[in-house]
Amino acid sequence: MGLGFDIAHMLAGLMVLASLLLLYQDRLTALINVLRLHGFILALAVAWQAHIQSAPELFVSAAIALLVKALVIPGALDRIVERLGIHRNVETVGGIGLTMFAGMALVALSLRVMLPVTAAADPVSRQDIALALSVVLIGLLIMVTRRNALGQVAGFLSLENGIDLAAAGARGMPLVVELSVAFSVLIAFIVIGIYLFRIRERFDSVDLAALESFRGERR
Template identity: 65%
Template sequence: MDGYAFDIAHLLSGSLVLVSFMMIYQDRIYALLNTFAMQAVVLALAVAWQAFIQGAPHLYATAAIALVFKAMIVPWALHRMVARMGIQRQVETVTGVVPTMLAGMGLVALSILLMLQLTAAAESALAREDLAFALSVILLGMLMMVTRRNAVTQVVGFMSLENGLILAAAGAQGMPLVVEISVAFSVLIAMIVIGVFLFRIRERFDSVDVETMGEFRGDRP
């Protein structure tokens, strides 16, 4: 059972990293939102499996929160925002897809090497390697935020980064239930604030391209 549990946990955590690469590769906003929903489903499965193998029932609440809010409500809300604001469906990037993917592979390699060295004294090999995968997801989310010019795609990058944090907390022997509940409410509040923020940007600048906003401020010649 230990080897079986180890393999399934690694499969789910590794799948989360793979879906993060799929998000970086997407060049359409709707495809990106659908891929983010897929990432949230994989996260829910990974956390539910951690709840099973750790004997931590409260982690099932985390999995349910990820499934309902991250995989359903957040993508649906972002779909509606994109449709109502008439945002350009093409994902605009700072650099090309190939350099971004290469940078992502470098970040994943760095995450694995760094985390396995820092947690060499940890008792659980499963926790060590799950933390390495979680750090990879976090860094890939940050990479998406840096390399995307559209405010909506940067929001998705931030949410992906948060998914990595949840995976790290679940792999490190779980988190308190009060933290899970606060995360759910924070996601709802963040979506309300993000919605207002995006509509105000669209109304003021007639675009959600951060480069356009920089030109408006005079930051670019």
């Protein structure tokens, strides 16, 4: 239990770290690279869970995570950035210090909430779930603080990674759920991709401000 638990804990912690990294990336290419790293760590974490739970079907989800979240989606995002010609763009994030503090506070909050609630649960999945919740929360925070549509996509994908991590940690999660989650992410990605190109076509920019002024929204 000792070493297995420590490594699982470390991998989940690395995911939180990667989320925090995502939080302050202000260049799109760097953002996508960190997202790739995020997906890669997720695949590792799921594979490790498969090993220590000796659940072979989790290896399938790890493979899916590696393929879809670490390779296909970040690659496609790279191509989008290139085709839209926005690889030099700087994304405004807001004050880095403030968002980082907010992210740290979220991690503290999720640990504070989750650990007492799951006191009776298996310690491995307990830590995993607490950290996964902080990944989800930081993903939401990323979506809230980004003005660029691509930034929101990155936040959304990291949020999905957090859900996947929680699912892998919980024992007895059927494979079909994972498959459907992966499938939904793929669909969401396709929809968002089309959406990005449509915005671009119409407004010459993927800055959401253009869309907002078109809808006559209030800021």
